Amino acid sequence: MVSIARKTLFHDLIPFVVAQAGIVFSVSLVTIQIGIFFGFTRSTSIIIDRTKADIWVVSSKFQQLDLTLPIPYQRLTKAKKVAGVRHAEGFISQSVVWQQSTQPIAPVNVIGLEDNSQFFSLDQFSNSQTQDIQSPYTAVLNDSDVQFLNISKAGDTAKIGAQQVKIVGFTSRLRSIVSAPFLFTSLENGAAIVRADAQPKAKPMGNPPNLVNTDSITAVLVRAQPGQDLGQLKQRLKAALPETLVYTQAELSTLTRTYWLNNTGVTFILGMGAVVAIAVGTVIVSQVLYTSVVRHLSEYATLKAMGASHVFLYRVILEQALWMALLGYIPGMGLSMVLGAWTLQTQAIQILVTPASAAAVFGLTLVMCSGSAVFAIQKVISLDPALVFKPE
Numbered sequence: 001m002v003s004i005a006r007k008t009l010f011h012d013l014i015p016f017v018v019a020q021a022g023i024v025f026s027v028s029l030v031t032i033q034i035g036i037f038f039g040f041t042r043s044t045s046i047i048i049d050r051t052k053a054d055i056w057v058v059s060s061k062f063q064q065l066d067l068t069l070p071i072p073y074q075r076l077t078k079a080k081k082v083a084g085v086r087h088a089e090g091f092i093s094q095s096v097v098w099q100q101s102t103q104p105i106a107p108v109n110v111i112g113l114e115d116n117s118q119f120f121s122l123d124q125f126s127n128s129q130t131q132d133i134q135s136p137y138t139a140v141l142n143d144s145d146v147q148f149l150n151i152s153k154a155g156d157t158a159k160i161g162a163q164q165v166k167i168v169g170f171t172s173r174l175r176s177i178v179s180a181p182f183l184f185t186s187l188e189n190g191a192a193i194v195r196a197d198a199q200p201k202a203k204p205m206g207n208p209p210n211l212v213n214t215d216s217i218t219a220v221l222v223r224a225q226p227g228q229d230l231g232q233l234k235q236r237l238k239a240a241l242p243e244t245l246v247y248t249q250a251e252l253s254t255l256t257r258t259y260w261l262n263n264t265g266v267t268f269i270l271g272m273g274a275v276v277a278i279a280v281g282t283v284i285v286s287q288v289l290y291t292s293v294v295r296h297l298s299e300y301a302t303l304k305a306m307g308a309s310h311v312f313l314y315r316v317i318l319e320q321a322l323w324m325a326l327l328g329y330i331p332g333m334g335l336s337m338v339l340g341a342w343t344l345q346t347q348a349i350q351i352l353v354t355p356a357s358a359a360a361v362f363g364l365t366l367v368m369c370s371g372s373a374v375f376a377i378q379k380v381i382s383l384d385p386a387l388v389f390k391p392e
Contacts, residue, residue, distance in 0.1 A: 112190020
Protein backbone atom coordinates (compact mmCIF):
# COMPACT_ATOMS: atom_id res chain seq x y z
CA MET A 1 0.00 0.00 0.00
CA VAL A 2 2.84 2.39 0.86
CA SER A 3 4.50 2.01 -2.54
CA ILE A 4 1.19 2.47 -4.38
CA ALA A 5 0.39 5.68 -2.47
CA ARG A 6 3.86 7.13 -2.94
CA LYS A 7 4.23 6.17 -6.58
CA THR A 8 0.82 7.54 -7.45
CA LEU A 9 1.55 10.77 -5.59
CA PHE A 10 5.06 11.37 -6.95
CA HIS A 11 4.28 10.15 -10.48
CA ASP A 12 2.88 13.55 -11.49
CA LEU A 13 5.77 15.65 -10.19
CA ILE A 14 4.72 19.10 -11.40
CA PRO A 15 1.19 18.99 -9.89
CA PHE A 16 2.72 17.59 -6.71
CA VAL A 17 5.22 20.47 -6.47
CA VAL A 18 2.40 22.98 -7.08
CA ALA A 19 0.36 21.39 -4.30
CA GLN A 20 3.32 21.46 -1.92
CA ALA A 21 3.88 25.14 -2.69
CA GLY A 22 0.24 25.78 -1.77
CA ILE A 23 0.58 23.88 1.50
CA VAL A 24 3.86 25.65 2.35
CA PHE A 25 2.13 28.97 1.71
CA SER A 26 -0.83 27.98 3.86
CA VAL A 27 1.30 26.66 6.72
CA SER A 28 3.53 29.75 6.65
CA LEU A 29 0.61 32.16 6.55
CA VAL A 30 -1.32 30.42 9.33
CA THR A 31 1.82 30.18 11.49
CA ILE A 32 2.72 33.81 10.91
CA GLN A 33 -0.84 34.96 11.62
CA ILE A 34 -0.94 32.98 14.86
CA GLY A 35 2.61 34.09 15.71
CA ILE A 36 1.77 37.74 15.14
CA PHE A 37 -1.32 37.31 17.30
CA PHE A 38 0.67 35.87 20.20
CA GLY A 39 3.51 38.34 19.60
CA PHE A 40 1.05 41.22 19.49
CA THR A 41 -0.61 40.03 22.70
CA ARG A 42 2.71 39.73 24.51
CA SER A 43 4.02 43.06 23.22
CA THR A 44 1.03 44.99 24.58
CA SER A 45 2.23 44.28 28.11
CA ILE A 46 5.99 44.10 27.49
CA ILE A 47 6.89 46.92 29.89
CA ILE A 48 4.68 45.49 32.64
CA ASP A 49 6.13 42.00 32.17
CA ARG A 50 9.73 43.27 32.17
CA THR A 51 9.18 45.44 35.25
CA LYS A 52 9.42 42.88 38.02
CA ALA A 53 7.15 44.38 40.65
CA ASP A 54 4.84 42.34 42.86
CA ILE A 55 2.11 45.00 42.84
CA TRP A 56 1.19 47.99 40.67
CA VAL A 57 -0.78 50.96 42.00
CA VAL A 58 -2.41 52.95 39.19
CA SER A 59 -5.15 55.51 38.65
CA SER A 60 -8.77 54.51 39.22
CA LYS A 61 -9.29 55.44 35.54
CA PHE A 62 -6.64 53.01 34.28
CA GLN A 63 -7.38 51.19 31.01
CA GLN A 64 -3.83 50.37 29.91
CA LEU A 65 -0.46 52.13 30.23
CA ASP A 66 -1.10 54.36 27.21
CA LEU A 67 -4.61 55.20 28.39
CA THR A 68 -4.67 56.23 32.01
CA LEU A 69 -4.63 59.32 34.21
CA PRO A 70 -1.63 60.25 36.37
CA ILE A 71 -1.53 59.87 40.12
CA PRO A 72 0.19 62.24 42.59
CA TYR A 73 3.77 61.46 43.57
CA GLN A 74 2.45 61.58 47.13
CA ARG A 75 0.98 58.11 46.55
CA LEU A 76 4.54 56.77 46.48
CA THR A 77 5.35 58.39 49.81
CA LYS A 78 2.24 56.85 51.39
CA ALA A 79 2.82 53.44 49.82
CA LYS A 80 6.23 53.15 51.45
CA LYS A 81 4.58 53.43 54.86
CA VAL A 82 2.04 50.63 54.32
CA ALA A 83 2.69 47.51 56.38
CA GLY A 84 4.05 44.67 54.29
CA VAL A 85 5.77 46.90 51.70
CA ARG A 86 9.47 46.12 51.39
CA HIS A 87 10.28 48.57 48.60
CA ALA A 88 8.35 51.00 46.41
CA GLU A 89 9.28 53.10 43.38
CA GLY A 90 7.64 55.67 41.16
CA PHE A 91 7.15 54.93 37.47
CA ILE A 92 6.28 57.16 34.51
CA SER A 93 4.87 56.10 31.13
CA GLN A 94 3.75 59.05 29.03
CA SER A 95 3.51 59.80 25.30
CA VAL A 96 5.20 63.01 24.14
CA VAL A 97 6.11 64.62 20.82
CA TRP A 98 9.65 64.07 19.50
CA GLN A 99 11.11 66.81 17.30
CA GLN A 100 14.09 66.60 14.98
CA SER A 101 15.06 69.66 12.96
CA THR A 102 15.28 67.68 9.71
CA GLN A 103 12.43 65.26 10.36
CA PRO A 104 8.65 65.48 10.93
CA ILE A 105 7.47 65.26 14.52
CA ALA A 106 6.96 61.76 15.90
CA PRO A 107 5.48 60.23 19.05
CA VAL A 108 7.65 58.60 21.69
CA ASN A 109 6.70 57.01 24.98
CA VAL A 110 8.79 58.29 27.89
CA ILE A 111 9.51 55.57 30.45
CA GLY A 112 10.76 57.13 33.69
CA LEU A 113 12.55 54.84 36.14
CA GLU A 114 13.95 55.38 39.61
CA ASP A 115 17.73 55.65 39.86
CA ASN A 116 19.19 52.16 40.37
CA SER A 117 15.73 50.71 40.00
CA GLN A 118 15.17 47.33 41.62
CA PHE A 119 12.39 46.54 39.17
CA PHE A 120 13.84 47.32 35.76
CA SER A 121 17.40 47.22 34.45
CA LEU A 122 18.42 48.25 30.96
CA ASP A 123 21.65 46.30 31.43
CA GLN A 124 19.76 43.14 30.43
CA PHE A 125 18.92 44.53 27.01
CA SER A 126 21.90 46.60 25.87
CA ASN A 127 25.49 47.61 26.43
CA SER A 128 24.24 50.81 28.03
CA GLN A 129 24.24 50.99 31.79
CA THR A 130 21.17 52.13 33.70
CA GLN A 131 23.38 54.80 35.31
CA ASP A 132 23.72 56.49 31.89
CA ILE A 133 20.19 57.88 32.15
CA GLN A 134 20.77 59.50 35.53
CA SER A 135 22.52 62.49 33.95
CA PRO A 136 20.25 65.46 33.23
CA TYR A 137 18.01 65.04 30.19
CA THR A 138 19.59 61.86 28.89
CA ALA A 139 17.74 58.81 27.60
CA VAL A 140 18.16 55.38 26.05
CA LEU A 141 16.34 54.38 22.86
CA ASN A 142 15.54 51.04 21.24
CA ASP A 143 18.00 50.42 18.39
CA SER A 144 15.27 49.46 15.91
CA ASP A 145 13.74 52.95 16.24
CA VAL A 146 16.84 54.96 15.37
CA GLN A 147 15.97 55.36 11.70
CA PHE A 148 12.37 56.30 12.43
CA LEU A 149 13.54 58.98 14.87
CA ASN A 150 16.56 60.04 12.79
CA ILE A 151 19.13 59.07 15.40
CA SER A 152 22.43 57.78 14.05
CA LYS A 153 24.62 57.39 17.12
CA ALA A 154 24.88 57.89 20.86
CA GLY A 155 25.23 61.58 21.60
CA ASP A 156 22.59 62.72 19.11
CA THR A 157 19.92 65.03 20.48
CA ALA A 158 16.29 65.88 19.81
CA LYS A 159 13.70 68.21 21.31
CA ILE A 160 10.64 67.38 23.34
CA GLY A 161 8.75 70.61 23.75
CA ALA A 162 11.52 73.15 24.39
CA GLN A 163 13.81 70.62 26.07
CA GLN A 164 16.85 69.08 24.41
CA VAL A 165 17.20 65.35 25.17
CA LYS A 166 20.45 63.50 24.58
CA ILE A 167 20.53 59.83 23.55
CA VAL A 168 23.30 58.07 25.49
CA GLY A 169 22.67 54.43 24.55
CA PHE A 170 20.48 51.89 22.86
CA THR A 171 18.46 48.88 23.93
CA SER A 172 17.41 45.94 21.80
CA ARG A 173 14.21 43.90 21.58
CA LEU A 174 12.24 46.30 23.73
CA ARG A 175 9.46 47.39 21.45
CA SER A 176 5.69 47.13 21.45
CA ILE A 177 3.59 46.79 18.31
CA VAL A 178 0.91 49.01 19.84
CA SER A 179 3.06 51.68 21.47
CA ALA A 180 5.24 54.53 20.27
CA PRO A 181 9.03 53.99 20.56
CA PHE A 182 10.17 53.72 24.17
CA LEU A 183 12.47 56.44 25.50
CA PHE A 184 13.98 55.23 28.79
CA THR A 185 15.18 57.82 31.25
CA SER A 186 15.31 58.57 34.98
CA LEU A 187 12.17 59.40 36.92
CA GLU A 188 13.20 63.05 37.39
CA ASN A 189 14.16 63.38 33.72
CA GLY A 190 10.89 61.75 32.70
CA ALA A 191 8.78 64.13 34.77
CA ALA A 192 10.65 67.16 33.42
CA ILE A 193 10.39 65.94 29.82
CA VAL A 194 6.65 65.41 30.17
CA ARG A 195 6.27 68.92 31.62
CA ALA A 196 8.34 70.37 28.77
CA ASP A 197 6.08 68.65 26.24
CA ALA A 198 2.97 70.07 27.90
CA GLN A 199 4.46 73.58 28.13
CA PRO A 200 6.69 73.94 25.07
CA LYS A 201 7.42 77.62 25.70
CA ALA A 202 8.72 77.07 29.21
CA LYS A 203 12.49 76.60 29.24
CA PRO A 204 13.50 74.02 31.86
CA MET A 205 16.44 74.58 34.16
CA GLY A 206 19.80 72.92 33.53
CA ASN A 207 18.98 70.06 35.89
CA PRO A 208 15.58 68.45 36.34
CA PRO A 209 14.06 69.25 39.75
CA ASN A 210 13.46 66.57 42.33
CA LEU A 211 9.90 65.32 42.43
CA VAL A 212 7.58 66.61 45.12
CA ASN A 213 4.23 65.29 46.35
CA THR A 214 2.25 67.42 43.91
CA ASP A 215 4.09 66.10 40.85
CA SER A 216 2.48 63.39 38.73
CA ILE A 217 3.58 59.84 37.98
CA THR A 218 1.88 56.97 36.19
CA ALA A 219 2.19 54.21 38.78
CA VAL A 220 3.71 53.07 42.02
CA LEU A 221 5.61 49.80 41.88
CA VAL A 222 5.72 47.73 45.06
CA ARG A 223 7.77 44.79 46.27
CA ALA A 224 6.24 42.92 49.18
CA GLN A 225 7.97 41.72 52.29
CA PRO A 226 9.01 38.05 52.12
CA GLY A 227 6.08 35.83 53.03
CA GLN A 228 3.58 38.67 52.72
CA ASP A 229 0.19 37.65 51.35
CA LEU A 230 -0.33 39.78 48.22
CA GLY A 231 -4.10 39.76 48.55
CA GLN A 232 -3.93 41.30 52.02
CA LEU A 233 -1.27 43.79 50.93
CA LYS A 234 -3.46 44.87 48.01
CA GLN A 235 -6.29 45.60 50.42
CA ARG A 236 -4.06 47.70 52.69
CA LEU A 237 -2.67 49.65 49.75
CA LYS A 238 -6.15 50.26 48.39
CA ALA A 239 -7.29 51.59 51.76
CA ALA A 240 -4.23 53.83 52.15
CA LEU A 241 -4.19 55.22 48.61
CA PRO A 242 -7.52 56.75 47.56
CA GLU A 243 -8.65 56.95 43.93
CA THR A 244 -6.33 54.16 42.86
CA LEU A 245 -6.54 50.61 41.60
CA VAL A 246 -4.17 47.96 42.93
CA TYR A 247 -3.12 44.94 40.84
CA THR A 248 -0.54 42.21 40.96
CA GLN A 249 1.82 42.17 38.01
CA ALA A 250 0.03 39.18 36.47
CA GLU A 251 -3.37 40.83 36.89
CA LEU A 252 -2.23 44.08 35.26
CA SER A 253 -0.60 42.20 32.39
CA THR A 254 -3.78 40.22 31.76
CA LEU A 255 -5.91 43.36 32.02
CA THR A 256 -3.75 45.15 29.45
CA ARG A 257 -3.76 42.26 26.99
CA THR A 258 -7.51 41.83 27.35
CA TYR A 259 -8.04 45.52 26.66
CA TRP A 260 -6.18 45.35 23.36
CA LEU A 261 -7.85 42.12 22.28
CA ASN A 262 -11.35 43.32 23.11
CA ASN A 263 -11.04 46.89 21.90
CA THR A 264 -9.24 46.43 18.60
CA GLY A 265 -9.93 44.42 15.45
CA VAL A 266 -6.66 42.50 15.62
CA THR A 267 -8.30 39.21 16.62
CA PHE A 268 -10.74 39.39 13.71
CA ILE A 269 -8.11 40.47 11.17
CA LEU A 270 -5.54 37.83 12.09
CA GLY A 271 -8.22 35.17 12.40
CA MET A 272 -9.55 36.05 8.96
CA GLY A 273 -6.07 35.76 7.51
CA ALA A 274 -5.65 32.29 9.01
CA VAL A 275 -9.04 31.17 7.65
CA VAL A 276 -8.13 32.40 4.15
CA ALA A 277 -4.79 30.57 4.32
CA ILE A 278 -6.49 27.31 5.30
CA ALA A 279 -9.09 27.74 2.56
CA VAL A 280 -6.41 28.36 -0.08
CA GLY A 281 -4.44 25.32 0.99
CA THR A 282 -7.54 23.11 1.10
CA VAL A 283 -8.61 24.13 -2.41
CA ILE A 284 -5.14 23.57 -3.86
CA VAL A 285 -4.68 20.17 -2.22
CA SER A 286 -8.21 19.09 -3.16
CA GLN A 287 -7.63 20.02 -6.78
CA VAL A 288 -4.29 18.22 -6.98
CA LEU A 289 -5.55 15.05 -5.29
CA TYR A 290 -8.68 14.99 -7.42
CA THR A 291 -6.67 15.54 -10.61
CA SER A 292 -4.26 12.79 -9.59
CA VAL A 293 -7.16 10.36 -9.06
CA VAL A 294 -8.74 11.24 -12.42
CA ARG A 295 -5.43 10.66 -14.18
CA HIS A 296 -5.11 7.24 -12.58
CA LEU A 297 -8.70 6.05 -12.82
CA SER A 298 -7.71 2.98 -14.80
CA GLU A 299 -5.20 1.96 -12.12
CA TYR A 300 -7.81 2.37 -9.38
CA ALA A 301 -10.33 0.47 -11.51
CA THR A 302 -7.81 -2.33 -11.86
CA LEU A 303 -7.37 -2.48 -8.10
CA LYS A 304 -11.14 -2.63 -7.60
CA ALA A 305 -11.44 -5.34 -10.27
CA MET A 306 -8.76 -7.32 -8.42
CA GLY A 307 -10.87 -7.13 -5.28
CA ALA A 308 -9.35 -4.16 -3.47
CA SER A 309 -11.73 -3.02 -0.74
CA HIS A 310 -12.97 0.50 -0.20
CA VAL A 311 -10.95 0.59 3.03
CA PHE A 312 -7.78 -0.17 1.10
CA LEU A 313 -8.49 2.63 -1.38
CA TYR A 314 -9.29 5.02 1.48
CA ARG A 315 -5.92 4.25 3.00
CA VAL A 316 -4.05 4.84 -0.28
CA ILE A 317 -5.54 8.29 -0.83
CA LEU A 318 -5.40 9.32 2.82
CA GLU A 319 -1.75 8.36 2.95
CA GLN A 320 -1.11 10.58 -0.04
CA ALA A 321 -2.82 13.43 1.80
CA LEU A 322 -0.75 12.80 4.93
CA TRP A 323 2.48 12.78 2.94
CA MET A 324 1.48 16.09 1.40
CA ALA A 325 0.73 17.48 4.86
CA LEU A 326 4.10 16.42 6.28
CA LEU A 327 6.17 17.52 3.30
CA GLY A 328 4.39 20.89 3.23
CA TYR A 329 4.47 21.48 6.97
CA ILE A 330 8.21 21.14 7.52
CA PRO A 331 9.40 23.79 5.01
CA GLY A 332 6.41 25.99 5.84
CA MET A 333 7.25 26.01 9.53
CA GLY A 334 10.93 26.53 8.72
CA LEU A 335 10.09 29.55 6.58
CA SER A 336 7.95 30.98 9.38
CA MET A 337 10.78 30.61 11.90
CA VAL A 338 13.23 32.35 9.57
CA LEU A 339 10.82 35.24 9.01
CA GLY A 340 10.17 35.44 12.75
CA ALA A 341 13.88 35.67 13.53
CA TRP A 342 14.33 38.34 10.85
CA THR A 343 11.49 40.54 12.11
CA LEU A 344 12.69 40.23 15.71
CA GLN A 345 16.24 41.16 14.75
CA THR A 346 15.43 44.04 12.41
CA GLN A 347 12.13 45.39 13.74
CA ALA A 348 12.02 44.09 17.34
CA ILE A 349 8.60 42.69 16.45
CA GLN A 350 8.09 39.16 17.65
CA ILE A 351 6.30 36.50 15.63
CA LEU A 352 5.89 34.13 18.54
CA VAL A 353 5.83 30.44 17.62
CA THR A 354 5.34 28.23 20.68
CA PRO A 355 5.42 24.41 20.76
CA ALA A 356 1.66 24.50 21.32
CA SER A 357 1.00 26.75 18.33
CA ALA A 358 3.36 24.69 16.13
CA ALA A 359 1.48 21.53 17.12
CA ALA A 360 -1.85 23.25 16.45
CA VAL A 361 -0.71 24.30 12.98
CA PHE A 362 0.42 20.75 12.25
CA GLY A 363 -2.99 19.47 13.33
CA LEU A 364 -4.68 22.04 11.06
CA THR A 365 -2.46 20.94 8.19
CA LEU A 366 -3.43 17.31 8.71
CA VAL A 367 -7.12 18.22 8.84
CA MET A 368 -6.78 20.39 5.74
CA CYS A 369 -5.09 17.68 3.68
CA SER A 370 -7.27 14.85 5.01
CA GLY A 371 -10.40 16.88 4.32
CA SER A 372 -9.17 17.52 0.80
CA ALA A 373 -8.77 13.77 0.28
CA VAL A 374 -12.51 13.25 0.85
CA PHE A 375 -13.33 14.71 -2.56
CA ALA A 376 -10.86 12.42 -4.30
CA ILE A 377 -12.06 9.39 -2.33
CA GLN A 378 -15.65 9.88 -3.49
CA LYS A 379 -14.50 9.67 -7.10
CA VAL A 380 -12.69 6.38 -6.49
CA ILE A 381 -15.50 4.80 -4.44
CA SER A 382 -18.05 5.50 -7.18
CA LEU A 383 -15.70 4.08 -9.82
CA ASP A 384 -16.98 1.16 -11.92
CA PRO A 385 -14.39 -1.66 -12.00
CA ALA A 386 -15.56 -2.52 -15.51
CA LEU A 387 -13.74 0.64 -16.63
CA VAL A 388 -10.56 -1.38 -16.86
CA PHE A 389 -12.08 -3.60 -19.57
CA LYS A 390 -13.37 -0.77 -21.74
CA PRO A 391 -11.34 -0.13 -24.88
CA GLU A 392 -9.49 3.17 -25.01
